[in-house]
Amino acid sequence: MSIFSRVVELIHAKTNAVLNGMENTDETLDLSYKKMIGALQDVKRHTADVVAERMSLEQQMIVTQKSMTQSDADAHLALSKGREDLARQALTAKAAATTKLQSLQAAHDAIQIQESKLSDYCVTMQQRIDAFRTEKEVMKAQNCAATAQIKVTESLTGIGDQMGDAGAALQRAKDRTDHLQAKAAALDSMVATGVLSDSLDSRTQVEKELDSLRSGSTVDDELAAMKAAMAPVPGT
Incomplete structure (x- = not known):
């Protein structure tokens, strides 16, 4: 041909x-x-x-x-x-x-x-x-x-225009939500590790950790005191 x-x-x-x-x-x-x-x-x-x-x-x-x-x-x-x-x-x-x-x-x-x-x-x-x-x-x-x-x-x-557009919009929204959640988790981690700090908190990282230990010790001491007060007295 x-x-x-x-x-x-x-x-x-x-x-x-x-x-x-x-x-x-x-x-x-x-x-x-x-x-x-x-x-x-x-x-x-x-x-x-x-x-x-x-x-x-x-x-x-x-x-x-x-x-x-x-x-x-x-x-x-x-x-x-x-x-x-x-x-x-x-x-x-x-x-x-x-x-x-x-x-x-x-x-x-x-x-x-x-x-x-x-x-x-x-x-x-x-x-x-x-x-x-x-x-x-x-x-x-x-x-x-x-x-x-x-x-x-x-x-x-999803082949059609209407549902296809809706599906694409839903996927974009999901991707954005995943991105925001990942960013929020990353920021929380950075704050927890001290990489980022609260701009209104003037304490150093060391001071923050010490305050956290004090707070934890205070709670532990109070809890122990409560247990002792509530414990039954022998012979009563």
């Missing part, structure tokens, strides 16, 4: 992908349905024209048949009156009417066949449209359900 052919295939693939992404399935189905309805209406209008033409031929056939009957009656009347010349003219008119009737009948038979075919086609087309409408609605419902499922899944998994 040449490089040019490969490039053409890639362009076609990209174009199809773009078109698929832009296409609204529901709108496409509805548009196809409307086109089918329009085509059916055209066929029905054409069928109506054929029916009108058939009825016009039938009317002409009735008039021609009456003309034939009248010419035949006129021929009999003229001949009974001894007017063979008039009888001949009447029979000639009858023959012309007979020829016309045959032509009308042939045209009528042909257009009736066409009308029958068009009527059958209308029925078949209507059945297909009904089936397409049902399938269209089912497919639209399935597309709606699938789209909803995708959105829910994307939201739950």
Whole structure:
């Protein structure tokens, strides 16, 4: 395969992908349905024209048949009156009417066949449209359900924009909280070890430690005194 052919295939693939992404399935189905309805209406209008033409031929056939009957009656009347010349003219008119009737009948038979075919086609087309409408609605419902499922899944998994942003914000908040807690613990440790001191406390580190020992000793002495006072006296 040449490089040019490969490039053409890639362009076609990209174009199809773009078109698929832009296409609204529901709108496409509805548009196809409307086109089918329009085509059916055209066929029905054409069928109506054929029916009108058939009825016009039938009317002409009735008039021609009456003309034939009248010419035949006129021929009999003229001949009974001894007017063979008039009888001949009447029979000639009858023959012309007979020829016309045959032509009308042939045209009528042909257009009736066409009308029958068009009527059958209308029925078949209507059945297909009904089936397409049902399938269209089912497919639209399935597309709606699938789209909803995708959105829910994307939201739950964080793929979607809204839940994804919320998840990212929550993670950032957690990271910040962890950082602040670690910083607070570090500061407490530094204060405890004397690396940092209270700016309002002027004592040195040594003085602070001694005061802590004194406080602890005072508490211990007081606790021992309380125990001794509460201890039972022997012999009582």
